[in-house]
Structure formats: structure tokens, C-alpha cells
Amino acid sequence: MDERSQAQDDTSLRGLAGRRVLLIIAGGIAAYKSLDLIRRLRAAGAAVRPIMTEGAQAFITPLAVGALAADKVFVDLFSREDEQDVGHIRLARDCDLVLVAPATADLMAKMAHGLADDLASTVLLATNRPVLIAPAMNPVMWAKAPTRRNLALLRDDGVHVVGPAIGEMAESGERGEGRMSEPADIALAAARLIEPPLAAGPAEKASTQVDKPLAGRRAVVTSGPTHEPIDPVRYIANRSSGRQGHAIAAALAGLGAEVTLVSGPVAIPDPANVRVRHVETAREMLDAVMTSLPADIAVMVAAVADWRVESLSDQKIKKAPGDAAPALILTENPDILKTIGHHAERPAVVVGFAAETQSVLANGRDKLERKGADLIVANDVSPRTGIMGGEHNQVTLISRDGVEHWPDMDKATVAERLARVIAERLISKS
Incomplete structure (x- = not known):
């Protein structure tokens, strides 16, 4: 990145300075991108407090996440230590923005229907802060009717969405819409969402x-x-x-x-x-x-x-040997x-x-x-x-x-x- 591009990025992310971001990392292969996202958020001056689902821990470690965030990583809804002061409520409120990256089909479904069976989904149900999600999943999962309905419900509920992008998937030979947006784009969306409007003085x-x-x-x-x-x-x-x-x-x-x-x-x-x-x-x-x-x-x-x-067609149009094109x-x-x-x-x-x-x-x-x-x-x-x-x-x-x-x-x-x-x-x- 040249100096001009870096300066433009610094300017566009200024809304993150001094802000507190609660980052929820769900269980998908795109979880590895959350490490770069944390780095970018912190470089812009934001404090990042991470929550990891059980699935996320199968892809990246709490040790790596905590080291980059310079904060404790929260993983357990029923932690005796963290829940002594109703920790999930504190996490849900003690932030300026709740950012979910990656947001899997499963977690989006829980959010859309108000389920709360782990720390991440419980915090999302308990928060009264702006919520931004970065969906990431296989293109077929993204295109399925249940996912589209859940996405519509979330948007109607005021949840903000960045992506997904179109590109290569983790699975060999898979390409389409469903790839998680790049960390730079997610950080920019977060900055735009929480940057306060400037008050106009008399001269303005x-x-x-x-x-x-x-x-x-x-x-x-x-x-x-x-x-x-x-x-x-x-x-x-x-x-x-x-x-x-x-x-x-x-x-x-x-x-x-x-x-x-x-x-x-x-x-x-x-x-x-x-x-x-x-x-x-x-x-x-x-x-x-x-x-x-x-x-x-x-x-x-x-x-x-x-x-x-x-x-x-209600079902995927299939082809068979010898069939003419539909x-x-x-x-x-x-x-x-x-x-x-x-x-x-x-x-x-x-x-x-x-x-x-x-x-x-x-x-x-x-x-x-x-x-x-x-x-x-x-x-x-x-x-x-x-x-x-x-x-x-x-x-x-x-x-x-x-x-x-x-x-x-x-x-x-x-x-x-x-x-x-x-x-x-x-x-x-x-």
C-alpha cells in the first residue's frame, strides 16, 4: 500500500478512534480473517473485545485472538468468573458497536429468531448497540431460501450488513457469492456506522x-x-x-x-x-x-x-447425460x-x-x-x-x-x- 492510500485509509477509519468494538467470531473458515480485522481496528484506535464461539475455536485459537486484541477472549456463557456480575449483559452494553465477522448461516438464523443458547447469541439478543454482520458461507447456503428470509428479518430489525463478496471459496472448485468481505472493507463499514455526525456551529x-x-x-x-x-x-x-x-x-x-x-x-x-x-x-x-x-x-x-x-423453478434444474439444455x-x-x-x-x-x-x-x-x-x-x-x-x-x-x-x-x-x-x-x- 502506498503512502497516499494509507493516508486515505487512516482518514476513512477515523470514526473508530477511541471506540469500543465487541467482535464476535463465529465458526467458519473465514475466521482466520478476523485476526487481520482485529489488527486493523486496533491500528485505527479502537479497543477490541473478542467473543469466540465453540466453532470458531476449531479454526483459530483464543491465544492468537487475545494476543492481537490485547484483551481477554470470552468463550463461555456459563463461566463462573465472568457471570458473577451477569457478564453477558455487561459485554452486550459495554461497547459502541457489536461486529460479527464471520457471521455464519447458523448464527444468522439464531439472531433472526431470537435464540440464545451460547455466549455469542445471548449477547446479540441482549445488546442495545448497533450490530454489523459480515456474512460468510458457501454460495449454495447463501442463496438458500431460509438464509434469504433470515437476512431479510435481520435487516428489518435494524442489523447492518457488509458483504458477502463474490470469489473463490475454501472448497476446491467452488466460486460464487458468499465469501466474507475483506477486513479493510469491514473496518471501513464499522467506522462509517459509528462515526458521530459533526455538530454544526453558527458559522456552519x-x-x-x-x-x-x-x-x-x-x-x-x-x-x-x-x-x-x-x-x-x-x-x-x-x-x-x-x-x-x-x-x-x-x-x-x-x-x-x-x-x-x-x-x-x-x-x-x-x-x-x-x-x-x-x-x-x-x-x-x-x-x-x-x-x-x-x-x-x-x-x-x-x-x-x-x-x-x-x-x-422451485428446485435446482438438474442435467442428465443426453439431456438438451433447458x-x-x-x-x-x-x-x-x-x-x-x-x-x-x-x-x-x-x-x-x-x-x-x-x-x-x-x-x-x-x-x-x-x-x-x-x-x-x-x-x-x-x-x-x-x-x-x-x-x-x-x-x-x-x-x-x-x-x-x-x-x-x-x-x-x-x-x-x-x-x-x-x-x-x-x-x-x-
Whole structure:
């Protein structure tokens, strides 16, 4: 890591300084990553108090965890010494954040249904502090209906989630969604969750119109891909990482807007100071967007799947020797940008994205008219560009007033520049 990247990391993790993190390590192969996570949390100035499940101790030792955390490792609900003063309640409350990494399917199920049969699950039920989980499991387990239901319950209960990522699994030849997020991403999500908002003094309040031009305005942003299931294991998706949409949500919030981010499945942390609604499919995304209206601004960044399978299989579609490939009958998904662009409660500024591989400008202009947008952010996402899923973007901003070709920039810079354009356009309409 170069000095510039290190400085950026130090800045982004500043919310952890002086904070107390209760780290629960569950029993999965990804438990080994918790050692690096502890190191990163402590380097950022956080105090880390670990709890290990019985399963976690099969992968890493309490001795290693305790040495890195510089604190006692708690493992037993019925410890005579620790429970003399109702230790599990003390652990649950004497912290600023409860972080579960890895969060296994078993522990997530216990959390979702209020089970408390060991120290970790009991502390999670007893805490009144923010809870952040980093799921880690086999892709089939992650995709199974019980896990998805438990995840939905946890999110409805206010539990925050980072990941999982898509990548190689511990099992040979296994790859997919379920890999625990990297420790750096988990630490960043923790910092964003517990960093206190800065109180505005008289000078800051006086300059709100200049520094926070979107104060009092509402925005809805979509981000990431959608996953359209074929059967309990497979789905139709695309390569969107969600980085651009998440960055735009953060940039609008930075200008003072009250932002709702509707995110498809991504492996990056939720942005700070933004209300996030997690969805899977295009229809779920449309429902979440519609219930976020009325709004002043709509920025539809998500790479929504155009089609879904007409008939979802209840069981995994199997193949047998000599069988022909199954025929998948597709049906069109709702067009979220067009729905918003022509809606009775249309926001004052509607922005769409056009991810193209050819005729970028022509297709972008066509989309501007058909979808009823005010601005189209068009880009070339051909594989050679590395834009889809990458860190940088090169966009063309299209409006009825003309075309702007922006230079190659990182996605955060694109987001900040676009947020300023949106603010200026909204103010001009007021």
C-alpha cells in the first residue's frame, strides 16, 4: 500500500478512534480473517473485545485472538468468573458497536429468531448497540431460501450488513457469492456506522446554502445489479459493483440531501448518513423506489436486468447425460427509470445512466427522450474499458441543452461533480 492510500485509509477509519468494538467470531473458515480485522481496528484506535464461539475455536485459537486484541477472549456463557456480575449483559452494553465477522448461516438464523443458547447469541439478543454482520458461507447456503428470509428479518430489525463478496471459496472448485468481505472493507463499514455526525456551529449553519445546497431536499438513488432467480441456486445478473451508485448517494448526502439508496446485491459497505434499502430483483427495486417518493431528485444508476425468467423453478434444474439444455422463457422486467420519468409524482430532477458498448452518444440521447429524464450519464462499458466493476469512470453527460464529455476520473470524483450539477439544476428550477 502506498503512502497516499494509507493516508486515505487512516482518514476513512477515523470514526473508530477511541471506540469500543465487541467482535464476535463465529465458526467458519473465514475466521482466520478476523485476526487481520482485529489488527486493523486496533491500528485505527479502537479497543477490541473478542467473543469466540465453540466453532470458531476449531479454526483459530483464543491465544492468537487475545494476543492481537490485547484483551481477554470470552468463550463461555456459563463461566463462573465472568457471570458473577451477569457478564453477558455487561459485554452486550459495554461497547459502541457489536461486529460479527464471520457471521455464519447458523448464527444468522439464531439472531433472526431470537435464540440464545451460547455466549455469542445471548449477547446479540441482549445488546442495545448497533450490530454489523459480515456474512460468510458457501454460495449454495447463501442463496438458500431460509438464509434469504433470515437476512431479510435481520435487516428489518435494524442489523447492518457488509458483504458477502463474490470469489473463490475454501472448497476446491467452488466460486460464487458468499465469501466474507475483506477486513479493510469491514473496518471501513464499522467506522462509517459509528462515526458521530459533526455538530454544526453558527458559522456552519450560516453557510448552509453554500456548503449544503441540498439541505431539506430528498433524493432516491438506485445502485448495483439486480439478481433475477432461475432456480434456488442460479440467477441472471451483471457485473455492476455498485461503486458508482453508492458514491453518488454519498455525494448527495454530503451536499445536505436526505438520501434513500436502493441497492441491489453488492459486496461494498453501505455509505454513511444514507438510508439504505437492500433488494434483490428488479420488481423489488421498483417497489422500494416507489415507496421512497415523493422526492426532489431521482438518480437511477442501478444496472437493472432487462429480463427475468417467466417461471421460477422451485428446485435446482438438474442435467442428465443426453439431456438438451433447458429452455428459459424470459419476460420483460419493469423499466424503473421510465416509470419514474413519467410518474405523477415525478421528482424535479431525474437522472438516468446508459451503460453502452456501442453508439454511446446516440443511445444516450435516445434514452433521454424515451425515459423522460433530465440528464443521462452515458459511458462505454466494453470489457476493454474496465469501467463495469472498476474504480474509474469516463462519462458523457447528456441533456437537452447539450453534451459534456468528462475526462477519466475515479468514481467518487464523478459522483461529486454530478451531485453539484444536480444541485445547480434543482436550484434553477426552484
